[in-house]
Amino acid sequence: MSIPDHARANFQTLLRAAADGNLALMECLDAQTAQPRYVICAVGRDGPDYVFTPFGHLAEGNPYDAYRPPDPDDPNGFLPKAEAADKE
Helix, strand or coil, rough: CCCHHHHHHHHHHHHHHEEEEEEEEEEECCCCCCCCEEEEEEEEEEEEEEEEEEEECCCCHHHHHHHHCCCCCCEEEEECCCHHHEEE
């Protein structure tokens, strides 16, 4: 599975912002659910104004429960969802 160019470019922008100390964590509302989200933003300037570019939000709860990683044996697949018994 290949990561698209736009995602790679955004990641490079995020790395540059982090290296320059230009990251912020902002409390925002999810546009769909209106639930609070804690959003990682790059901070830039537009003349005298600050510009915040959102990159993503922090996972609520256990982030290992929120994502399924790629399957090392299948370049087009992902590992199956872990069952409750697997976590014990």
